[in-house]
Amino acid sequence: MGKPVISVVDIWKSYNDLNVLNGVSFELMEKEVKVIFGPSGSGKSTLLRCINMLNPPDKGEIYLRGQNLMDSDVDLNKIRSRIGMVFQHFNLFTHLKAIDNVSIGLRRVKGLSKEEAHEKALMALKSVKMAEWADHYPAQLSGGQQQRVGIARALAMEPDVILFDEPTSALDPELIGEVLQVMLDIAKSGTTMIVVTHELGFAKAVSSEMIFLGEGVILERGTPEHFFTSPESERVKKFLKQLEVLYGSHEELLKL
Amino acid sequence: MKRCFLLITIILLIGIAIISLGIISYIFFPFLFNIFIYILVSGLPHTLLLTSIGLLGGFVLGISLALMRIYGSKELQWISSGYEKLFRGVPLLVLIYIFAFGIPGIFWFISPLDRSLAAVMLALALRSGAYQSQIFRGAILSVNLGQMEAARSLGMNQIQGFRHIVMPQALRLAIPSWSNEYAVVIKDTSFASGIGILELTKSAYRISVIYREIPELWTLSMVFLTIIYFLFTYPITRFFGERQTKKLKDLGMGGG
Numbered sequence: 001m002g003k004p005v006i007s008v009v010d011i012w013k014s015y016n017d018l019n020v021l022n023g024v025s026f027e028l029m030e031k032e033v034k035v036i037f038g039p040s041g042s043g044k045s046t047l048l049r050c051i052n053m054l055n056p057p058d059k060g061e062i063y064l065r066g067q068n069l070m071d072s073d074v075d076l077n078k079i080r081s082r083i084g085m086v087f088q089h090f091n092l093f094t095h096l097k098a099i100d101n102v103s104i105g106l107r108r109v110k111g112l113s114k115e116e117a118h119e120k121a122l123m124a125l126k127s128v129k130m131a132e133w134a135d136h137y138p139a140q141l142s143g144g145q146q147q148r149v150g151i152a153r154a155l156a157m158e159p160d161v162i163l164f165d166e167p168t169s170a171l172d173p174e175l176i177g178e179v180l181q182v183m184l185d186i187a188k189s190g191t192t193m194i195v196v197t198h199e200l201g202f203a204k205a206v207s208s209e210m211i212f213l214g215e216g217v218i219l220e221r222g223t224p225e226h227f228f229t230s231p232e233s234e235r236v237k238k239f240l241k242q243l244e245v246l247y248g249s250h251e252e253l254l255k256l
Numbered sequence: 257m258k259r260c261f262l263l264i265t266i267i268l269l270i271g272i273a274i275i276s277l278g279i280i281s282y283i284f285f286p287f288l289f290n291i292f293i294y295i296l297v298s299g300l301p302h303t304l305l306l307t308s309i310g311l312l313g314g315f316v317l318g319i320s321l322a323l324m325r326i327y328g329s330k331e332l333q334w335i336s337s338g339y340e341k342l343f344r345g346v347p348l349l350v351l352i353y354i355f356a357f358g359i360p361g362i363f364w365f366i367s368p369l370d371r372s373l374a375a376v377m378l379a380l381a382l383r384s385g386a387y388q389s390q391i392f393r394g395a396i397l398s399v400n401l402g403q404m405e406a407a408r409s410l411g412m413n414q415i416q417g418f419r420h421i422v423m424p425q426a427l428r429l430a431i432p433s434w435s436n437e438y439a440v441v442i443k444d445t446s447f448a449s450g451i452g453i454l455e456l457t458k459s460a461y462r463i464s465v466i467y468r469e470i471p472e473l474w475t476l477s478m479v480f481l482t483i484i485y486f487l488f489t490y491p492i493t494r495f496f497g498e499r500q501t502k503k504l505k506d507l508g509m510g511g512g
Contacts (some may be wrong), residue, residue, distance in 0.1 A: 020478045024278070035338075052409055054408060054409060077408075077412065078411065079411075080408060080409055080411040081410060081411025082411075083409075085406070085409035087402060087405070088358055089402055091400075091402035091403060091405060091406035092406070093403060093406065093407075093425075094400075094403070094425060094507050094508055094510070095424050095425045095428060095507060104410070104421075105410035105411065105412070108412060108416055108420055109410055109412055109416075110413040117449045137506075137507055137508075138507075138508065139506060139507050139508030139509075153406075153410070157410065207281060214395065238365050242380070249343060
């Protein structure tokens with residue numbers, strides 16, 4: 001299968017007295033979509049932030065195509081330009097139009113000319129079906145549209161991997177679909193992704209492996225089929241049950 | 257472009273107001289017209305000069321102090337906040353006296369005729385800097401942290417993120433308070449009359465003294481003076497304050 005794009009080796013992270021990650025390891029292969037889920041406070045977001053070194057881990061190693069990001073001589077800005085990030089709250093640049101949100105990284109980080117960056121940004125917007133909204137400011141867009149621009153912003157940099165930090169959890173239910181659809185599209189077109197989400201349908205459709213994070217460790221991992229048919233630990237069963245109640249069939253809701 | 261156009265309109269309106277006031281008084285009361293013109297012609301240049309230098313110097317100083325306060329080391333933070341406390345605690349007139357008389361030889365490189373003008377400029381800039389640093393500090397801090405995070409995740413370094421993302425937003429957020437600072441500074445230039453600089457207040461004062469035998473002249477010249485100050489403050493603060501506040505709202509910036 002070749003070499004992993006990302007490999008995370010036994011990373012630990014704590015904030016003051018709070019241990020958030022207690023030794024997490026996994027590998028992410030080319031074109032793989034890994035879904036990370038688990039209860040809140042289990043360290044999912046922290047894990048993503050460790051991977052792109054926004055919050056470097058206290059201990060452990062992270063490799064991007066074999067390069068150890070914990071080395072002190074690594075240019076982290078360069079590394080981050082190769083790791084896309086999509087945020088829960090979109091974090092679009094409020095003073096810039098959609099198109100400029102997407103092109104600014106290309107211009108300022110990759111050093112592309114204005115025209116080149118514009119063209120590439122427009123292509124990225126097209127791939128998330130937002131091209132006709134290119135001249136709108138974030139505040140003029142719905143949450144779903146904003147998140148699609150956020151995805152385009154990450155996509156345009158042509159990163160080795162894109163990290164999604166609960167991309168749909170701040171959205172109204174009717175807006176989730178359009179964002180998930182875009183994520184499905186780019187996953188199917190071969191984007192390497194790590195997705196923190198509770199959208200089990202999405203996980204089922206494209207993820208090769210799901211990781212259940214709890215109390216800062218990987219409690220269970222496996223294919224989507226594994227989780228939906230025969231999860232092992234009680235903790236996972238309980239969690240999946242709750243997710244099903246929340247997002248799943250109406251029968252479950254009615255029984256309550 | 258549109259903003260430019262509106263600004264020109266406002267300047268034109270101020271001009272028209274001054275001219276029509278002049279024409280009316282010229283037709284009906286030629287003597288009053290002379291007073292009005294005298295105040296304007298002899299006073300306005302220095303008032304505008306002091307205002308612009310005070311604001312500009314304060315701008316550079318204010319931004320630097322705000323940056324020191326937010327991003328600087330402990331020592332820089334201490335210097336910056338000490339500066340603010342000091343200069344917000346001294347009356348402007350006292351500052352002017354200090355630089356005009358208190359520190360002999362401070363402006364040795366300037367021709368003696370211009371020294372008092374330089375003293376006022378310095379006092380205005382130093383004092384306005386203290387206030388403007390508060391304006392910019394507030395504006396920078398009110399830019400959402402997620403903005404810098406998103407910039408960093410694209411691969412921008414801290415300086416790029418500040419320059420291209422945080423600063424443009426902070427400057428927009430600062431405009432309403434900044435227009436208020438303009439109104440404060442232009443009125444505070446009247447303190448320059450205290451050391452004999454012929455600006456608006458001094459020329460209104462002077463004309464009242466010249467025609468000692470007409471006590472009503474005091475009333476008249478002060479009314480004219482008030483009208484002139486008003487024309488130079490209200491339209492501009494209204495334009496920048498209210499319009500920009502609305503614009504910020506449209507961009508979803510600045511809360512409220």
